[in-house]
Amino acid sequence: MSAVIEEHHHDDHHHGPAKGIMRWVFTTNHKDIGTLYLWFSFAMFLLGGSFALVIRAELFQPGLQIVEPEFFNQMTTMHGLIMVFGAVMPAFVGLANWLVPMMIGAPDMALPRMNNYSFWILPFAFTMLASTLLMEGGGPNFGWTFYAPLSTEQGPPSTTFFIFAVHLMGISSIMGSINVIVTILNLRAPGLTLMQMPLFVWTWLITAFLLIAVMPVLAGVVTMMLMDIHFGTAFFNAGGGGDPVLFQHVFWFFGHPEVYIMILPAFGVVSAIIPTFARKRLFGYASMVYATSSIAFLSFIVWAHHMFTVGMPLAGELYFMYATMLIAIPTGVKVFNWVATMWQGAMTFETPMLFAIAFVILFTIGGLSGLMLAIGPADFQYHDTYFVVAHFHYVLVPGSVFSIMAAVYYWLPKWTGNMYDEALGKLHFWLSFVGINVLFFPQHFVGLAGMPRRVPDYNLQFADYNMVSSVGAFLFGFSQLLFLFIVIKCVRGGVKATDQVWEGAHGLEWTIASPAPYHTFTTPPDLKDISEAHG
C-alpha cells in the first residue's frame, strides 16, 4: 500500500509507517491492521471460493465426475468454515479497525498491541485448519456445523487440529471485539454521545458484545468434543447418559448470534452508504439503533429453530417458531428505513450504491425465505434441503459479502487517496449481481423439490437447475478476480480523491485528508460537524 503516505511531523507522537515487511508484522497502527485484516479476508474469500467451485463443478451434472464423495464432504466443510471464520468475520473486523477510530475521533484502537495480536493469530489458525486437508484421514468432513456424534465418533484424526484452530479463532475474535468495544466506549471524541455515533459504529458495538458472549460458548462446545474424543467423557454420547442433541443446542446458542455477527456490521455499512448517495439524512436513526439492539437480543433466544426436526417437545417447537418470527419486525424496520431514506432522494448510482441497493433487495429475499423456514411445520419439508442453502447464501453473499464490497468501494478513496475505476466497478457489480442470482435462485426450486444438502450426486430431475447454478457460480467466482484487479489498480494510482470524496458524505472520516494520514486525531477533533457526524 504505497499509497498510504502521510505528512511526517518530526515529533514523537507523529511518525510514519516503518519500512519493509516488518512494518506489517510489528505494526500497532489501526489502519495497517485494518488493511491486514482485509487482505487476509480476501485471500480466504478466494480460497473458500475455490472450494465452492469444486463443489459446483462436481454438481454441474448428476453422477460422480470430479471428486470422491469423501473429498466432497471435506470441501463443503472447509468452504463453510473458511468463509464464515476466515472471510466474512475478518473483513468486518478489518473495516472496524479502519473506520471506527476515524468515525469517533479516536487516535487509534484502545489497545493497539493486542490489536496486532488479534490479527496475527489468524494466519496461524487458518494454516493449521487448511493443512488438515493434507493430513492422514483427510480434513474435517462433517459440515461446518460439525454435529456430534458425526464429528466425535466418526470424524478423521485431524478433527483435533480443527478444534484447536477454532480455539485460536475464538481467542482472536474475543480480543478483537474487546478492543472494538473499549474503543467505542472509551475513546469517543469529547461531546460525541452514543446516540450521535454513526450507525456503523453502533452496529459494531452490538456485534462486539455478541462476539464476547458467544465465542466462549463455541470454545466450550469444541472443548466438549475434544474431551469426548480423547478422554472418554459422555457429553454427546447417550450411552453414558449424555445427548447428541445437547451438541446442537450448545452449538446453535453460539451459531445463531453468529449469523447476526455476520450481518449487523453490514447493516451499518448500508446505513452509511444509502444516505450519501440519496443525499438525505438516514431515515429513523434512533429506530435503527433500537432495531439493531432488538435483533441482538432476539438472537440469543431463537437458536433451536435450526433444530425443528430433531425431536424437540412441541412446546419448544412452538416457542422457537414464534420467537424467530419476531425477528422479522426489527428487520422490517431496517428495510423500511433504508427505502424511506431513498424516497425522494437525489440519488446517483455509483458502485457502492449499486451494491447497497442490491443488498437491500437480495437480503430481503433471504430474509423472507428465512421467515418461511421459521414456520416449524413447513420446515419439516425444507429442512436440510437446498432451500436452506439458498436461504443462507442469499443473506450471506448478496447480504454480508455485498456489503463488504460496497464498503470497500465506498471507503477505498479515503484509504488510498485515489478513486477506483468507476466503469470497472460497475462491471464488477453487474457480473456479481447476475452471477449470484443465477447461482442461488435456482437452488430455491431444487430445494423445494426435495434435493438434500451436502450430496455429491443427485436425482436426474434436479439436473437442469444444478447446471444453471454451477454456471452462475463460475461467473460469480471469476468476477471476483476483476474486483482484485480494481482494488490493486486503485491502490497503485488513479484520479486523486477529494477529502470528502462523495458529494453527500458526512461524518468525521470525511473531514480528514485523502488518503487518511497514518495517525489521525492524536488530539480529539472539534465536533462542529457533529450534527452531521451520523450519516
Add this chain to the structure above:
Amino acid sequence: MSTMSDEAYEPYYVPEQSKLPIFASIGIFLTVYGMGNILIDMSAGEERSIGIWVLMIGGLVLGFTLFTWFSTVIKENHAKMYSAQMNRSFVWGMSWFILSEVFFFAAFFGALFYVRVFSIDWIAGEGGRGPSDMLWPGFEASWPLLNTPDMERFPGAHTSMGWLGLPLVNTVLLVASSFTVNIAHHGIKEGNRQKLVLWLAITVALGIAFLICQVLEYQHAYDELGLTLNAGIYGTTFYMLTGFHGAHVTLGTFMLAIMLGRAIKGHFRDDDCFGFEAAAWYWHFVDVVWIGLFVFVYILGS
C-alpha cells in the same frame, strides 16, 4: 482537521511498533499444535509424541513473551505514559474479558442443566420416545447417574461425591479468600503496605490450599468412588465443571502471586493499582463460579 488545543488534552498513548504480538502468536500456535499432536498420538496408542517438544517450546515462547509484555506495560505505567483515559481502557478490557469467561462457564452449566432436566429422562423413555427404550431397556433416570445406559463403555461411579467434607472445606477456603483479598485491597487504599502484603499472602495461601484439597478430592473420587472422567455424564459434568474451575483458580492464584511480588516491591499506590484490582476481580469471579458449582454440582447433585 480541526483539533482541540493541545494543552487541554492529555494524549492517549499509542505504542510504537512491537515485536511482542507476533511472538505471542507463534507461541500460542506452537502450544496448541503440540497439544493437538499429543492428543492424536495418545488416542492412536503411540508411546511417544513429538508434540511434547512442540508444546514445550511453544509454552516457553508464549510464557516468556507474555512476561515481557506485562513487564513492558508495568514499565510504561511507571514511566507515566498512561493517561486516566488509558487506564479506563484497561478497566473496560478486563471487565469484558471476565464477561467472556462467564459465558464459557455458562456453556458447561447449560450442559449440566439440559442433561438433568431433559435428556436423561428422555433416554429413559419419558415422552414416548420408543427408540431409546429399545436400545437400553430397563434404563432408569436418576441423578447422580450411577447406572449409565451403556455400563461397559461408561462404567458409572459406585457412589456420588457428597458436599460435606472436602467440598465444604473448599467452599470455606474460597469464600474466605474473597474477603482476605478485599482486606488486602483496603491495605493499598490506606497506604499500608504491610497490611497489603500480609493479607495478599494469606489469599495466595488459601488459593493453594484450595487446589491441594481439590487434588485430594479427585484422588478420593478416582480411588474410592469410582468416579472418573469415563463414568458417564455425571463424571463428565463433575470433572469438566470443577476441572475448568480449578484451572481458573490456578491462573487466579498465579496472578495474585505475581501481585504479591509486585506488592513487596512497592508497585501499588492508592490511585495506581489496577493490576492488583484486575487480579482481585478475577478472583471474585472464580469465587462466584465456585458458589454455583457448590450448589448445582455438589449440594443438588448428590
